[in-house]
Amino acid sequence: MSVLTEERVLPAEPRSALEARRLVRRLLAEAGADRFVDATELAVSELVTNAVVHAGGEVRLRVRCEPEAVRVEVDDTSSHRPVPRHWTTTSGTGRGLHLLADCVDVWDVDMHPGVGKTVWFEIGGTHARAPQDSEAPDDERDAVVEVELVGVPLLMHHAWQEHAAGLLREHLLLRLEDDPGALDEHAAASDALNLLHEQVPKPDLHEDGEAIMAYAVEPAVSVERMVLRVPVASVPHFEVLSAALGSALAHAREGRLLAPPTQPEIELMRVWLCGEVLGQARGAAPSAWTSNGLDVPRPVPSPLLGAAAVTAIVEAGTVIVTDERHDIVGISPEVSAFLGYDDPSLLEGRRVLAIVPARYHQAHVAGTTMHSSHGRDVLLDRVVRVPVVRADGSEVVAAFEVTVQRLDSDDRVFVARFLLD
Numbered sequence: 001m002s003v004l005t006e007e008r009v010l011p012a013e014p015r016s017a018l019e020a021r022r023l024v025r026r027l028l029a030e031a032g033a034d035r036f037v038d039a040t041e042l043a044v045s046e047l048v049t050n051a052v053v054h055a056g057g058e059v060r061l062r063v064r065c066e067p068e069a070v071r072v073e074v075d076d077t078s079s080h081r082p083v084p085r086h087w088t089t090t091s092g093t094g095r096g097l098h099l100l101a102d103c104v105d106v107w108d109v110d111m112h113p114g115v116g117k118t119v120w121f122e123i124g125g126t127h128a129r130a131p132q133d134s135e136a137p138d139d140e141r142d143a144v145v146e147v148e149l150v151g152v153p154l155l156m157h158h159a160w161q162e163h164a165a166g167l168l169r170e171h172l173l174l175r176l177e178d179d180p181g182a183l184d185e186h187a188a189a190s191d192a193l194n195l196l197h198e199q200v201p202k203p204d205l206h207e208d209g210e211a212i213m214a215y216a217v218e219p220a221v222s223v224e225r226m227v228l229r230v231p232v233a234s235v236p237h238f239e240v241l242s243a244a245l246g247s248a249l250a251h252a253r254e255g256r257l258l259a260p261p262t263q264p265e266i267e268l269m270r271v272w273l274c275g276e277v278l279g280q281a282r283g284a285a286p287s288a289w290t291s292n293g294l295d296v297p298r299p300v301p302s303p304l305l306g307a308a309a310v311t312a313i314v315e316a317g318t319v320i321v322t323d324e325r326h327d328i329v330g331i332s333p334e335v336s337a338f339l340g341y342d343d344p345s346l347l348e349g350r351r352v353l354a355i356v357p358a359r360y361h362q363a364h365v366a367g368t369t370m371h372s373s374h375g376r377d378v379l380l381d382r383v384v385r386v387p388v389v390r391a392d393g394s395e396v397v398a399a400f401e402v403t404v405q406r407l408d409s410d411d412r413v414f415v416a417r418f419l420l421d
Contacts, residue, residue, distance in 0.1 A: 003066045004031045010059040011194040012052050014184050020048045020061055024072065031065035038124050044072050046100055047119050052077035053172065053186060063299035069125025077116040078187070079231065081109050145235055145281045147228040150288035153269060154203040155221045160266050163373040164245055164260070168193070170257040187243055191234050192241040196273065199228050216363035222289075228277070228340055235281045242274035246294045260372045263326065264293035265365045291361065294353055301349055304329040309407040313415060320400075320416045322352050326368055333417050338398070340391035355388045357395060359402035382405065383419065 004027050010016035021041045028037050032147055044061070051059040051074055060075035100107055100121065166246040175182040201223055204215065215221075230238075252261045270329035272289055280286060302323045304310050310321050314330040321330035328347050339355060347354065356364050371377060378403050387395040399419040406412050 017169035159366040264296040
């Protein structure tokens, strides 16, 4: 029986995935195991790409082929165990491990504390696990900084994670051709993002509208206090993460990325999270999360304010019309009066959060972020009954249906049609 083995060190470059595919294709052909080529190429491409993008540094590839089986191992320097991200099917990122699981017979991860990890898979054969390196003793593990996070907004953090992952990947692709340091920066930013993903509790994401209105309210959607354990070597990566996302959002606003910009609260949360890690690592006291996104001025007013297409929608019904930033760009006199405003212009140009009760702010920001990043639409195209805030600060229950409408200018607007008695 012909058994072929080969080991190769690949550079931290996108072309390494192509080199890995060529290597496994050749070895499988020589070993008489051509039937495994498609699945092996797909799996090794995913693992090498992930190692290059998320870990940075060289990647070590080991392949063992025989007629009835193939085993592939990919070493990288990242200390994070890969975890399948349970994003939606419309998300632009996060499906790599699900893809891997679908095309191999068995796969796993061997952690090497202080060094990195090995991700391996087998196709065919008996799936016998190769002997593993013993873990380093506790005193050789990296020291950690314990960061106390107070008042973490869980829904917003979950929505931000998915949005940020997409932004970072697009930002990397934009910079790769001209900036050789882009991969290292992306690996550092991914390290910080993964530390948060691994440790911040996951919220319950209800798919039923009534459940959302019942349970997606403060304080149930925040964690009062938690400790984030950050390896000392990873602390500077939070500065890289914040800067990279700031740059990516600037490009998104310029229309250079497919990923949309996000709301002020999401940006403020990112600055707060990264600032807490960096500050507490230097000895600063914890600072609780507070959201003041309503106080952040828009750099420019919405171009849809006063647009003829929006005016036509307003004149045709009892509606509030918001743009993709979720600013109010049109409101009918009847809805304005229902909310206690004598003049609709008093609401036009303001964020729609101005009429959302504070206890629902996080759910609204998270929900609109998830809709913009991957189309989650649990509360669209159905009548909902929710409390809204009137001009005098009191609340009244309103019934309305929100639909998405595309204008001739190709701009999208959200139209909330109120059912007024």
